[in-house]
Amino acid sequence: MADYRGECIPIPIPASILAGQDATLTVAGRNVNMRASKQDLRRNAKKLGGTKMKLLSAPASPFGRKVKIVAIEKGLLDRIEIVAMPTTPAAPNEQLARDNPLAKIPTLVLSDGRSLYDSFVICDYLDTLHAGEKAIPAAGARRWAVLTVHALGNGIADAAILCRYETALRPEALRWADWTRGQMKKVTGGLDWLDSNVAALGSAGASDVDLGQIAVACALGYLDFRFADVNWRATRPRLAGWFAAFSQRASMQQTMPAA
Numbered sequence: 506m507a508d509y510r511g512e513c514i515p516i517p518i519p520a521s522i523l524a525g526q527d528a529t530l531t532v533a534g535r536n537v538n539m540r541a542s543k544q545d546l547r548r549n550a551k552k553l554g555g556t557k558m559k560l561l562s563a564p565a566s567p568f569g570r571k572v573k574i575v576a577i578e579k580g581l582l583d584r585i586e587i588v589a590m591p592t593t594p595a596a597p598n599e600q601l602a603r604d605n606p607l608a609k610i611p612t613l614v615l616s617d618g619r620s621l622y623d624s625f626v627i628c629d630y631l632d633t634l635h636a637g638e639k640a641i642p643a644a645g646a647r648r649w650a651v652l653t654v655h656a657l658g659n660g661i662a663d664a665a666i667l668c669r670y671e672t673a674l675r676p677e678a679l680r681w682a683d684w685t686r687g688q689m690k691k692v693t694g695g696l697d698w699l700d701s702n703v704a705a706l707g708s709a710g711a712s713d714v715d716l717g718q719i720a721v722a723c724a725l726g727y728l729d730f731r732f733a734d735v736n737w738r739a740t741r742p743r744l745a746g747w748f749a750a751f752s753q754r755a756s757m758q759q760t761m762p763a764a
């Protein structure tokens with residue numbers, strides 16, 4: 506294995522180098538270690554006009570908020586530029602569609618122009634960029650527990666957003682009450698399960714948070730923002746207590762959606 510010493514071989518710069526991580530690549534049939542030195546990073550940053558990733562999102566999006574919270578909790582926020590990109594299924598954002606054919610936020614555009622979506626994929630990627638405790642445990646029973654709680658939090662947010670589109674976007678004459686009720690049942694059923702199984706969320710004050718906790722917190726924050734009339738806390742005191750404690754985190758305070 507040879508070391509890369511800046512010989513004049515025209516090789517593409519691997520994305521991991523731009524992200525500050527060493528890489529091994531094959532040049533002329535040899536494995537070469539490429540070191541992400543500060544000097545390399547500065548030079549590459551200059552060449553590419555900055556190494557910041559761009560997060561296309563909107564302040565009200567619970568999925569965009571999830572990504573921002575992971576970035577804050579894992580010390581990555583200064584490597585991300587947040588770009589406001591409002592979109593709806595009725596008025597898909599054309600600019601966004603160039604980076605994500607689904608025209609959905611959040612979308613993360615890397616410094617080499619590649620884009621990542623959806624929010625889970627982005628969080629999984631961000632988790633590779635830091636050396637601390639992972640938001641998504643790599644293996645073992647805890648991995649499946651965190652992923653399942655994440656799916657529940659995301660599912661609650663998905664159903665709530667579909668209801669929001671139904672009531673805020675769809676013309677009244679075309680609305681379908683049974684369909685909306687069905688979506689809201691996913692929301693309330695998910696909240697009931699979390700209230701009865703609050704231990705599945707783990708400690709709200711732990712120094713390291715996981716993606717399941719973050720997804721649930723973002724779903725609850727979205728309900729407070731768009732569905733205050735549902736008054737979800739009234740019958741779910743354990744979940745309300747957990748959320749009150751989790752909301753104290755600076756990452757939650759900094760990403761609170763504003764009306």
Ligand SMILES: N[C@@H](CCC(=O)N[C@@H](CS)C(=O)NCC(=O)O)C(=O)O
Pocket residue numbers: 565566567568569592593594595597607608609610611623624625659666
């Ligand atoms: N599963 C996706 C959901 C993303 C999503 O639904 N985002 C909404 C905004 S919060 C969106 O882009 N809606 C526009 C559309 O559905 O066309 C994720 O986790 O990123």
